[in-house]
Amino acid sequence: MSTTRRIAVIGGGAAGFFGAIRAAEVDPTAQVTILEATDHPLAKVRVSGGGRCNATHACFEPRELVQRYPRGSRELIGPFSRFGPRETIAWFAARGVELKTEADGRMFPVTDDSATIVDCLQHAALAAGVRLRTRTGVSAIARAADGTFALTLRDGASAAADCVLLACGGTKGTGGATLAQGLGHAIEPQVPSLFTVHIDDPLLKGLEGLAAPAAAVQVPGTKLRAEGPVLVTHWGLSGPAILRLSAWGARELHDMDYTFTLQLAWSAVHAPAQAAAALADQRTAQARKQVASINPFGLPARLWERLVAAAGVPAGGTWAGLSKAQADKLAGQVTTTRLAVTGKSMNKEEFVTCGGVRLREVDFRTMESRVCPRLYFAGEVLDIDGITGGFNFQAAWTTGWLAGSAMAGPRD
Numbered sequence: 001m002s003t004t005r006r007i008a009v010i011g012g013g014a015a016g017f018f019g020a021i022r023a024a025e026v027d028p029t030a031q032v033t034i035l036e037a038t039d040h041p042l043a044k045v046r047v048s049g050g051g052r053c054n055a056t057h058a059c060f061e062p063r064e065l066v067q068r069y070p071r072g073s074r075e076l077i078g079p080f081s082r083f084g085p086r087e088t089i090a091w092f093a094a095r096g097v098e099l100k101t102e103a104d105g106r107m108f109p110v111t112d113d114s115a116t117i118v119d120c121l122q123h124a125a126l127a128a129g130v131r132l133r134t135r136t137g138v139s140a141i142a143r144a145a146d147g148t149f150a151l152t153l154r155d156g157a158s159a160a161a162d163c164v165l166l167a168c169g170g171t172k173g174t175g176g177a178t179l180a181q182g183l184g185h186a187i188e189p190q191v192p193s194l195f196t197v198h199i200d201d202p203l204l205k206g207l208e209g210l211a212a213p214a215a216a217v218q219v220p221g222t223k224l225r226a227e228g229p230v231l232v233t234h235w236g237l238s239g240p241a242i243l244r245l246s247a248w249g250a251r252e253l254h255d256m257d258y259t260f261t262l263q264l265a266w267s268a269v270h271a272p273a274q275a276a277a278a279l280a281d282q283r284t285a286q287a288r289k290q291v292a293s294i295n296p297f298g299l300p301a302r303l304w305e306r307l308v309a310a311a312g313v314p315a316g317g318t319w320a321g322l323s324k325a326q327a328d329k330l331a332g333q334v335t336t337t338r339l340a341v342t343g344k345s346m347n348k349e350e351f352v353t354c355g356g357v358r359l360r361e362v363d364f365r366t367m368e369s370r371v372c373p374r375l376y377f378a379g380e381v382l383d384i385d386g387i388t389g390g391f392n393f394q395a396a397w398t399t400g401w402l403a404g405s406a407m408a409g410p411r412d
């Protein structure tokens with residue numbers, strides 16, 4: 001090992017920048033270099049959160065926070081107690097960036113502009129003396145007999161390092177998985193998480209833009225179930241409940257080739273029997289009024305009209321005229337609508353892949369490999385992913401910070 005510690009960070013995304021800055025701040029004598037394949041470091045940060053960057057989530061209890069991670073929840077408890085959302089907020093505040101909390105807990109820069117986060121990371125890296133090499137893809141890493149690393153760059157050049165942080169993200173085909181495999185790691189297959197679903201059903205036609213605020217979705221025959229708002233889109237359904245279902249069901253739904261039956265409760269607060277009872281109440285209380293004009297479930301008016309029509313209630317039909325069969329069908333429409341899903345689309349605001357480096361091969365106190373000493377991992381290259389809401393960046397900040405701390409910590 002050379003006297004100046006050479007730290008190579010592969011990947012100039014959220015996790016790579018955070019790890020590099022932390023390492024350079026802890027050990028200002030270290031030579032920390034980010035090797036970024038493209039010309040655009042921090043590209044995902046820039047486009048994140050619809051251009052606003054949902055940088056973290058106002059959830060400060062590690063045990064509660066980890067419940068937002070379909071993969072990685074057990075491993076992240078310790079890391080979040082050391083560097084969680086509270087520390088993220090303080091980290092950015094110390095560098096002049098204030099974050100604000102929205103009603104649902106998502107946190108964004110007060111500027112509502114992801115460029116604020118990008119600029120902050122770039123300035124912090126520069127100030128800490130981190131070297132950034134763009135258009136420098138790493139194609140192979142070999143471990144030399146003395147324990148150092150020999151990196152082969154895509155242009156054929158080579159570089160040497162004493163520690164390597166693999167932070168090359170989760171997108172298939174970036175080569176991150178191959179680099180980790182080359183150093184002895186197993187990779188969980190990478191598949192998309194956080195997607196919306198394609199549904200071509202007359203029930204939804206013309207309802208684009210409408211949202212049911214308290215819905216629930218499930219996939220019959222599986223344990224997959226999620227609650228939250230559901231939004232009708234031009235191609236099917238989206239919204240937090242659908243995104244949560246897609247995150248928890250990333251593997252199962254991939255294995256079904258994204259073709260399955262979705263059972264939807266437009267109002268999750270009503271079980272089928274309660275919905276039937278609510279309808280029965282209206283039959284007496286609102287006897288002369290039209291069924292389509294009185295909506296006991298708090299649904300958008302046009303959606304309610306559509307459900308009423310789908311239950312076979314004639315236009316202008318009154319509550320007094322609602323037959324038992326029509327009432328049962330309407331209760332079914334509200335609580336157990338079944339729709340055929342025929343595919344998926346990636347979510348525009350945030351998307352992520354599940355899969356990556358197998359977690360039990362990593363020491364989550366330091367993010368160091370258990371297989372290859374002085375190799376570290378951070379961010380989406382790991383088999384960790386969160387639901388939408390700022391949780392994916394939080395995992396990148398946390399694992400990057402831990403890896404940076406360890407790489408620059410006392411040498412053994």
Ligand SMILES: Cc1cc2nc3c(=O)[nH]c(=O)nc-3n(C[C@H](O)[C@H](O)[C@H](O)COP(=O)(O)OP(=O)(O)OC[C@H]3O[C@@H](n4cnc5c(N)ncnc54)[C@H](O)[C@@H]3O)c2cc1C
Pocket residue numbers: 010011012013014015016035036037038040041042043044045047048049050053054055056136137138139167168169170171174175176348349350351352378379380381389390391392393394396
């Ligand atoms: C459109 C979109 C919006 C999102 N919005 C949010 C959000 O608001 N909140 C949130 O929490 N999450 C969001 N996410 C998810 C979040 O962006 C990722 O979880 C996060 O960027 C992961 O960081 P990372 O550093 O691990 O990987 P990345 O950001 O993917 O960075 C990896 C970097 O490594 C480089 N690289 C790859 N292979 C090599 C190689 N062999 N050699 C050199 N360089 C290499 C890549 O070019 C890339 O720059 C969003 C994702 C997308 C796609």
